[in-house]
Amino acid sequence: xxxxxxxxxxxxxxxxxxxxxxxKRFPFPFDKDSYMYAxxxxxxxxxxxxxxxxxxxxxxxxxxxxxxxxxxxxxxxPLRCQSLPHMTLAGWDLLELIMVSKSEDYPDLFQLxxxxxxxxxxxxxxxxxxxxxxxxxxxxxxxxxxxxTRQTQGDFCVLDQRDDNLWMDAGMITTQADWxxxxxIGMNFFEWHAPVxxxxxxxxxxRALKFxxxxxxxxxxxxxxxxxxxxxxxxxxxxxxxKWGIQKTELTxxxxxxxxxxxxxxxxxxxxxxxxxxxFPIRCYLCSFQDLMTSPKWGRRLHRVIRDLPEELATYKxxxxxxxxxxxxxxxxxxxxxxxxxxxxxxxxxxxxxx
Amino acid sequence: MSKFEFPPSIRSRPVYGTxxxxxxxxxxxxxxxxGAEAILAVAxxxxxxxxxxxxIPKGTDYxxxxxxxxxxxxxxxPTYAASVTRIQRVLQDAQMGLQVYLAGTEGLMxxxxxxxxxxxxPHTAIQTEHRGSIxxxxxxxxxxxxxxxxxxxxFVCSHCGLNLFVRDHYSRRLAAYQGVCIDAEDPGNVPPQKxxxx
Numbered sequence: 351x352x353x354x355x356x357x358x359x360x361x362x363x364x365x366x367x368x369x370x371x372x373x374k375r376f377p378f379p380f381d382k383d384s385y386m387y388a389x390x391x392x393x394x395x396x397x398x399x400x401x402x403x404x405x406x407x408x409x410x411x412x413x414x415x416x417x418x419x420x421x422x423x424x425x426x427x428p429l430r431c432q433s434l435p436h437m438t439l440a441g442w443d444l445l446e447l448i449m450v451s452k453s454e455d456y457p458d459l460f461q462l463x464x465x466x467x468x469x470x471x472x473x474x475x476x477x478x479x480x481x482x483x484x485x486x487x488x489x490x491x492x493x494x495x496x497x498x499t500r501q502t503q504g505d506f507c508v509l510d511q512r513d514d515n516l517w518m519d520a521g522m523i524t525t526q527a528d529w530x531x532x533x534x535i536g537m538n539f540f541e542w543h544a545p546v547x548x549x550x551x552x553x554x555x556x557r558a559l560k561f562x563x564x565x566x567x568x569x570x571x572x573x574x575x576x577x578x579x580x581x582x583x584x585x586x587x588x589x590x591x592x593k594w595g596i597q598k599t600e601l602t603x604x605x606x607x608x609x610x611x612x613x614x615x616x617x618x619x620x621x622x623x624x625x626x627x628x629x630f631p632i633r634c635y636l637c638s639f640q641d642l643m644t645s646p647k648w649g650r651r652l653h654r655v656i657r658d659l660p661e662e663l664a665t666y667k668x669x670x671x672x673x674x675x676x677x678x679x680x681x682x683x684x685x686x687x688x689x690x691x692x693x694x695x696x697x698x699x700x701x702x703x704x705x
Numbered sequence: 706m707s708k709f710e711f712p713p714s715i716r717s718r719p720v721y722g723t724x725x726x727x728x729x730x731x732x733x734x735x736x737x738x739x740g741a742e743a744i745l746a747v748a749x750x751x752x753x754x755x756x757x758x759x760x761i762p763k764g765t766d767y768x769x770x771x772x773x774x775x776x777x778x779x780x781x782x783p784t785y786a787a788s789v790t791r792i793q794r795v796l797q798d799a800q801m802g803l804q805v806y807l808a809g810t811e812g813l814m815x816x817x818x819x820x821x822x823x824x825x826x827p828h829t830a831i832q833t834e835h836r837g838s839i840x841x842x843x844x845x846x847x848x849x850x851x852x853x854x855x856x857x858x859x860f861v862c863s864h865c866g867l868n869l870f871v872r873d874h875y876s877r878r879l880a881a882y883q884g885v886c887i888d889a890e891d892p893g894n895v896p897p898q899k900x901x902x903x
Contacts, residue, residue: 536877542717592886593889
């Protein structure tokens with residue numbers, strides 16, 4: 351279907367909104383009424399029609415505005431995009447992967463014409479029409495990773511694989527859940543995850559790394575992750591935490607429904623052909639509590655998950671102080687009825703709220 | 706002087722060992738302050754005959770004892786910053802069979818390790834031994850400025866003035882721990898300073 355791109359902001363006046371379609375396809379991350387870390391990986395081979403899983407790189411109504419926000423973040427802080435010298439080849443791999451995927455999956459929006467190494471890329475939503483020589487950096491306005499990720503929603507970690515480990519050696523990180531590329535660049539898988547509580551002890555990272563090291567060409571994988579954000583702020587970076595942290599204290603029982611957002615990351619993993627690197631896109635979806643509550647199943651479930659979440663996780667995810675207010679709000683949408691398995695809202699079969 | 710036992714921590718935090726003489730064609734030892742004690746503990750005449758010592762006393766008086774070991778080359782630098790170009794030059798000339806030994810403060814070891822890594826030596830092949838001050842080299846995640854020799858948590862960023870808490874998250878590339886604003890959600894509410902391991 352044709353996408354109507356929103357003209358909206360993710361800062362200052364926060365005019366970001368989800369349409370009814372965007373709410374219905376929101377990747378609600380809880381498949382049951384409780385949450386704990388797990389190696390919740392599955393193949394990334396499409397999904398239900400119009401779901402966020404359907405295409406390799408989902409393009410939605412927020413695309414144009416998200417790219418404008420990314421350009422603003424980079425203008426303020428160019429260190430959000432970095433690539434160590436040995437990662438340029440992986441950058442070309444990524445450019446090819448995205449251009450080929452988007453032109454095949456969204457032919458009305460993106461076109462790629464290739465004649466040997468002479469490439470012609472047309473990005474209609476952003477008004478870009480560039481001819482360049484594949485593998486020749488001097489023919490693009492930015493390095494290949496930066497060029498293509500300025501045109502693709504989501505953060506991108508480009509990982510080198512060596513010594514049976516993955517290394518965060520390049521990235522475009524402007525919509526992150528409070529971690530710094532500039533600090534973490536060059537770290538291995540265990541080091542950049544070092545601050546995460548509980549998951550190391552549960553062996554999560556050892557198993558996840560084993561899985562990721564074995565991802566093959568043409569067989570990408572995916573998982574969902576989540577956190578909480580007050581206001582639809584994409585740039586929840588540590589760099590700017592001293593500016594946005596105060597917003598967490600501005601929640602009230604009156605505004606929580608519209609201000610508090612569930613922040614979900616669709617994480618995908620693709621093997622890169624020339625470099626044997628791994629690209630790890632982290633796509634951020636935001637949805638306000640009041641929009642989530644339009645699904646009776648999600649209303650019931652979110653209350654139960656947040657209520658029963660271990661304190662360490664609520665602290666790490668940064669909402670321990672606001673949890674009581676969240677529960678006051680969410681409990682109104684939990685009537686105690688059972689919920690069906692899986693993440694989908696099941697509007698047709700899930701009973702309406704009984705209170 | 707007894708060695709400080711660092712408490713167990715997260716996976717990005719460096720772990721230090723005890724220097725031991727390893728077979729090698731040449732040896733590069735870089736130390737500051739009490740780090741000299743680790744070199745004195747491992748030194749033998751044979752080892753010293755093939756060793757280049759780069760030492761920054763930081764107000765201590767170990768330099769003469771190190772000189773008395775008769776290393777093949779000895780350099781005493783006033784600060785790390787003054788010594789770094791020499792360290793880079795030595796690493797540039799390094800050949801297969803060089804062993805690298807680092808001893809002293811975390812800031813010295815981290816920065817020297819970084820230079821060795823840039824020269825192509827894997828960090829896992831570099832020996833380290835912590836001695837002396839337990840102060841940390843901290844990067845402010847907000848302004849990116851580095852504050853050396855931080856002994857308290859929280860501390861004030863020497864560049865931008867924000868009140869920062871001391872994390873254990875460590876970057877080898879920056880040779881620094883991360884400092885993050887402690888009063889972002891309640892400006893002015895800064896807990897009293899205490900020693901990092903108190």
